[in-house]
Amino acid sequence: NNYFKIAVLPGDGIGPEIISESIKILDVIAEAFQYEFQFNYGLIGAEAIFKTGDPLPEETLKICKESDAVLFGAIGDPAFDNNPEAKVRPEQGLLKLRKELGLFANIRPLKTYASLIEKSPLKKEIIEGADIQIFRELVSGIYFGEKFTDPEGAYAYDVCKYSREDILPIAHMAFQEAQKRNKKLTLIDKANVLDTSRLWRKICQEIASEYPDVQLDYMFVDNAAMQLILNPKQFDVILTENMFGDIISDEASVIGGSIGLLPSASVGEKNALFEPIHGSYPQAKGKGIANPIASILSVAMMLDHLGLQPAANKLRQSVEHAIENKYVTIDLNTKQYYSTSEVGSFIADYI
Amino acid sequence: NNYFKIAVLPGDGIGPEIISESIKILDVIAEAFQYEFQFNYGLIGAEAIFKTGDPLPEETLKICKESDAVLFGAIGDPAFDNNPEAKVRPEQGLLKLRKELGLFANIRPLKTYASLIEKSPLKKEIIEGADIQIFRELVSGIYFGEKFTDPEGAYAYDVCKYSREDILPIAHMAFQEAQKRNKKLTLIDKANVLDTSRLWRKICQEIASEYPDVQLDYMFVDNAAMQLILNPKQFDVILTENMFGDIISDEASVIGGSIGLLPSASVGEKNALFEPIHGSYPQAKGKGIANPIASILSVAMMLDHLGLQPAANKLRQSVEHAIENKYVTIDLNTKQYYSTSEVGSFIADYI
Ligand SMILES: CC(C)[C@H](C(=O)O)[C@@H](O)C(=O)O
Ligand SMILES: CC(C)[C@H](C(=O)O)[C@@H](O)C(=O)O
Numbered sequence: 001n002n003y004f005k006i007a008v009l010p011g012d013g014i015g016p017e018i019i020s021e022s023i024k025i026l027d028v029i030a031e032a033f034q035y036e037f038q039f040n041y042g043l044i045g046a047e048a049i050f051k052t053g054d055p056l057p058e059e060t061l062k063i064c065k066e067s068d069a070v071l072f073g074a075i076g077d078p079a080f081d082n083n084p085e086a087k088v089r090p091e092q093g094l095l096k097l098r099k100e101l102g103l104f105a106n107i108r109p110l111k112t113y114a115s116l117i118e119k120s121p122l123k124k125e126i127i128e129g130a131d132i133q134i135f136r137e138l139v140s141g142i143y144f145g146e147k148f149t150d151p152e153g154a155y156a157y158d159v160c161k162y163s164r165e166d167i168l169p170i171a172h173m174a175f176q177e178a179q180k181r182n183k184k185l186t187l188i189d190k191a192n193v194l195d196t197s198r199l200w201r202k203i204c205q206e207i208a209s210e211y212p213d214v215q216l217d218y219m220f221v222d223n224a225a226m227q228l229i230l231n232p233k234q235f236d237v238i239l240t241e242n243m244f245g246d247i248i249s250d251e252a253s254v255i256g257g258s259i260g261l262l263p264s265a266s267v268g269e270k271n272a273l274f275e276p277i278h279g280s281y282p283q284a285k286g287k288g289i290a291n292p293i294a295s296i297l298s299v300a301m302m303l304d305h306l307g308l309q310p311a312a313n314k315l316r317q318s319v320e321h322a323i324e325n326k327y328v329t330i331d332l333n334t335k336q337y338y339s340t341s342e343v344g345s346f347i348a349d350y351i
Numbered sequence: 352n353n354y355f356k357i358a359v360l361p362g363d364g365i366g367p368e369i370i371s372e373s374i375k376i377l378d379v380i381a382e383a384f385q386y387e388f389q390f391n392y393g394l395i396g397a398e399a400i401f402k403t404g405d406p407l408p409e410e411t412l413k414i415c416k417e418s419d420a421v422l423f424g425a426i427g428d429p430a431f432d433n434n435p436e437a438k439v440r441p442e443q444g445l446l447k448l449r450k451e452l453g454l455f456a457n458i459r460p461l462k463t464y465a466s467l468i469e470k471s472p473l474k475k476e477i478i479e480g481a482d483i484q485i486f487r488e489l490v491s492g493i494y495f496g497e498k499f500t501d502p503e504g505a506y507a508y509d510v511c512k513y514s515r516e517d518i519l520p521i522a523h524m525a526f527q528e529a530q531k532r533n534k535k536l537t538l539i540d541k542a543n544v545l546d547t548s549r550l551w552r553k554i555c556q557e558i559a560s561e562y563p564d565v566q567l568d569y570m571f572v573d574n575a576a577m578q579l580i581l582n583p584k585q586f587d588v589i590l591t592e593n594m595f596g597d598i599i600s601d602e603a604s605v606i607g608g609s610i611g612l613l614p615s616a617s618v619g620e621k622n623a624l625f626e627p628i629h630g631s632y633p634q635a636k637g638k639g640i641a642n643p644i645a646s647i648l649s650v651a652m653m654l655d656h657l658g659l660q661p662a663a664n665k666l667r668q669s670v671e672h673a674i675e676n677k678y679v680t681i682d683l684n685t686k687q688y689y690s691t692s693e694v695g696s697f698i699a700d701y702i
Contacts (some may be wrong), residue, residue, distance in 0.1 A: 003546040076543060080383060081569065084542065084549040084556070091543045121580050126472045142493075142511065147546040153553060156546040160493060163506035190594070191435065192427060192442045195507040198435040202504060205435070218432065223630070225602035226610060229472050229580060243541070251576035257694035259577060279574070 003036045004306055007067035009060065011095075012045040012090055013280025014340075015073025015288035019294035021344030024300045025315065028348045031305070033311045040067065044097065045090035045280075046077035055093030061100055069274040069302045070101070073295065074280035099139050102268035105170045106136040107301075108249045108277060109263070115324050116257035119332060122229065127255050128231040133181065134252065135320060136245025140166040141196070143242045152280040162196045162241065167203045167220055174239040175211040184236035186217045188224045188244055200241060219246070228252050253277060260291030260331045263298035265305065272305050275299040288339040291329040293319055296347060318350040355657055358418035360411065360448075361394040363441055364631025365641035365691075366424025372643035372695030373650045376666065380654070381468060381698045386661045387647040395448065396631075397428035398442035406444030412451055415622065420653045421452070423626035424646065427432045429483060430634055446688065450490050453619035456521045457487040458652075459600045459628060460614070466675050469610035473580065478606050479582040485533065485603065487596025489617055491517040492547070494593045513547045513592065518554045526562040533664040535587035537568045539575045539595055551592060572599070578601050604628060611642030611682045614649035623656050625649040637691040642680040644670055647698060669701040692696065 007230050008023065010016035023039065030037050042060030045266075049055050064070045075094045080086045111133040117124050145159030178185040187322050189197035201218060208216045219227065221244045227234065228248065232255050240248060252261040259278045259289070266273045276294030297317060303312035322328065327346045330337040381388050388628060389633045394409030397451065400406050414494050415421045422634065426445045431437045447452075461483040468475050469639035474549040496510030540548035559567045570578065572595045578585065579599065583606050591599060604610040617624045627645030635641050647670060654663035673679065678697045681688040689697070 025664065081543060083512055084553040089543065093543070099355055119580075121477045122473060124470050135531065142408055143544055145508065148548045153515065155512065156550040157496065157512040158545045158547050159510050161506060161508040192440065192599075193446070194409065194434060194509045194510050195500045199500065199507040202435040222597045222601035225576065225598045226604055227604065229605045231472075233557065243599075246541075246573045247576045247595075250573035251580065251602065253577055254580045325664055 002034060003038070004068045004220055005038045005040060005066060007064045007070040008039045008041045008062075008068060009044045009072045011073040011075045011280065012047055012077050013074050013282040015183060015280055015287045017288070017290050017340050018276065018292045018295040019071065019073040021340060022295045024349050025296055025299055025351070027351050029315065030071070030310050032351055033308065035308065037312070039134055044093040045075040046080065048093060049088055049090060053088070055088060055090050056096045058321070061097065062272065064097060064101060064102055067271070068306060071273065071299065071302065072273050073182055074273035074276065074278065076280040076282070078282055080181070089129070095274070098266060099144060101178075101271040101273065102139065103266035103271060103273055104137060104139050104166070105173055105267050106138040106245065106266065107265045108134040108136065109133065110252050110255055111258055112255060113320070113323055116332060119257040127209070127232060130255050131236060132232065132252060132255070133177055134237045134238045134240070134245065134249045135177070135241055136249060137166065137170050139240050141242035141292050160194070160196050160243070162199055164203060168207070171204055171207060171239060174237055175207065175214055178214045178237040179211060182236040185214050186219055186224075186235055186238050187239040187250060188219050188221050188238060190221050190244075192220060195239065202238070204239070223246060226253060228255070249277060249343050258291065258331050259294070260329065261293050261297065261300050265298070265301045267305070268303045274300070274302040274305075274336065288341065289330050290340045291331050292340050296344070314351055318347045320348050322347050352663045353385060355419045356391060356417060358415045358421040359390050359392045360395045360415075360421060360423045360425045361392070362424040362631065364425050364633045364636045366426070368637075368639070368641050368691050369627065369643045369646040370422065370424040372645045372691060376647055376650055377701070379702045380662050380666065381421060383702055384476070384659065386659065386662070389609055395444045396426040397417055397431065400417055400439055400441060402428055404439070406439060406441050407447045411447065413451060415448060415624075418622070419657060421622065421624040421648065422653065423624050425627065425629065425631035427631040427633070436610055441591050446494060449622070450616060450694050451496060452622040452624065453490065454617035454622060454624055455488060455490050455517070456618050457489040457596065458616045458618065459485040459487065461603050461606055462484065463606060464608055464612070464671070464674055467612075467683060470608040471606055474688060475649060481606050483583065483586045483589060483603060483606070484528055485596065485600045486521055486528070487591055487600060488509050488517065488593050490520050492593035511545070511594070513550055515550070515554060515652050518551055519558070522555055522590060525588055526558065526565055529565045529588040533587040534565050535568070535588050536565050537575075537586055539570050539572050539591040539599060540587055541572050541595075542569065547592065555590070560639070575599060576602060578612060579606070600628060609642065609682050610645070611680065612644050612648065612653050612685050614645055616649070616652045618656070622651070625653040625656075639692060640681050641691045642682050642694045643691050647695070665702055669698045672701050673698050
């Protein structure tokens with residue numbers, strides 16, 4: 001099969017700019033490898049609210065459900081962030097999309113780029129050789145539990161709920177990945193305080209016997225937030241719930257040198273979505289300074305997912321080539337830098 | 352008033368070892384400054400469970416309520432952590448104590464010690480001069496909301512709840528501290544997802560007008576976890592809810608060089624408790640390698656709280672003297688190091 005339907009959701013802020021570089025790349029790849037990609041664009045987020053009143057229009061959801069993969073840009077707009085009263089919010093679009101597509105596992109690979117190691121706020125000896133794969137549960141927990149704000153504004157609550165069925169699939173996935181890697185799995189939780197965390201621990205303990213070659217460790221999230229910086233090399237595969245995963249994986253991005261480099265895949269039984277881990281970075285919108293690499297590497301993860309490994313590998317090489325030749329945006333080199341579109345074209349040309 | 356009742360709760364793991372150094376220090380201070388401290392010891396945590404079945408015996412609570420200040424060691428035992436079925440847990444003792452004493456604000460000062468800057472995993476230019484004060488809400492949120500585990504183990508939940516009354520006192524406290532410092536307050540939340548976070552934002556917005564000289568910023572917790580490492584100097588006073596504060600403040604400990612150095616104060620209307628931010632470190636128990644400085648600096652915070660500034664300042668000087676003279680435990684210098692009790696005595700002698 002050489003024909004693929006790709007849903008493309010540029011979203012907010014720098015989303016459209018980075019996505020257009022990813023499309024540039026996919027066009028070149030289609031030609032070089034004789035694939036055919038059909039791109040179906042959809043509205044989401046603040047963009048969608050402004051145009052339709054709905055952060056996830058029905059049409060967008062339909063395009064995504066029918067796609068072989070979703071390419072997602074970014075979401076979020078300060079107009080909403082600074083207004084605690086807003087009833088409709090851009091992020092609801094992404095959360096609903098994750099839920100509707102059943103994207104239960106968000107996978108974030110973290111590696112250090114040799115040529116960027118100096119860019120990290122961490123010392124070279126701390127991060128050199130670090131290689132972590134984070135599995136974050138994505139469609140349950142406090143993100144999706146019942147929420148309530150008293151109309152008078154006297155109180156509010158958010159419920160964090162997990163069932164056995166929410167935890168099992170991603171736990172198995174993480175164990176399986178650990179088997180393919182260094183056979184070490186760390187569950188990050190707060191089992192000394194939360195009932196939900198104890199359920200995670202219990203279920204991981206139960207299924208651990210199916211993966212006797214994997215060493216399962218537990219770490220409290222507060223300690224983990226510290227250990228990730230003190231000694232990131234102690235981690236191989238990390239498994240964690242939705243909210244802790246959100247925090248821990250953004251934090252861990254400092255290991256790689258820049259959040260502008262980090263891709264992610266969100267996968268479910270039927271669908272998959274690929275997005276940079278950075279946000280909509282509204283201050284940079286339209287300035288041509290956004291780093292397109294996180295989105296481009298998300299395309300590489302998408303190609304892997306579609307079974308197009310040769311193209312995925314070639315694309316990763318091209319990205320490394322650009323980084324090694326310092327053909328990068330301002331976040332990676334303030335002395336000599338290129339625009340979003342120049343970096344995209346440089347990578348595309350190398351393919 | 353020169354007479355003070357101090358409740359002393361050594362707790363678990365290395366707790367007793369570090370607390371006995373703190374008492375050594377207080378004895379010297381009492382003599383040097385003509386104060387009288389009456390120490391009333393109480394059981395808490397795993398120790399208390401083993402001896403009484405209760406992680407916070409009534410007697411301990413009573414001692415604490417009648418005290419001018421509580422000196423707390425550490426809590427937690429792996430026997431419980433690795434058993435998701437345990438019905439009674441050491442941490443419940445500390446949580447109940449915080450609640451019963453109404454200790455709504457956990458205050459964690461973070462500074463870099465010039466002579467330890469090399470010890471940090473972060474580069475010198477990133478952390479040099481960083482000076483942050485964290486205000487973590489301590490008696491509400493998901494720690495204290497309703498919790499439930501289905502008897503069959505099919506699901507579990509934890510409720511994060513905040514009321515206006517939970518937020519107001521600590522928010523005012525943080526604004527007031529910002530006024531005394533660099534007039535910058537950052538609220539860390541997840542207002543793009545959580546109703547409780549939006550309530551925090553709303554209340555901070557409301558009271559901001561009472562502190563016109565303070566610049567109030569908001570930051571999502573995922574971004575904050577990254578920014579703390581990328582550029583800690585951008586922060587002055589941080590305000591956040593219970594769970595985020597737990598994670599963020601342990602993470603931020605890397606800025607100081609070692610978690611073994613960091614004290615905290617937990618204060619309420621009537622009572623106050625002082626404890627190191629590190630945990631019970633069970634692997635080190637009884638080995639004489641635990642760093643007593645975090646506990647000793649918690650004593651300094653306690654002396655401040657009791658209005659004994661001259662003694663507090665002298666104690667901080669003595670700690671700096673020890674660090675500068677490399678009279679430290681193995682976590683700070685693996686080449687030449689001293690035992691817990693040697694470091695305590697060195698600091699005491701200097702007073
Ligand atoms: C935009 C926001 C809702 C989202 C999240 O918190 O999941 C983002 O931070 C992420 O990590 O993908
Ligand atoms: C021991 C534990 C319950 C506690 C907490 O999470 O509050 C500790 O981590 C702390 O930060 O004081």
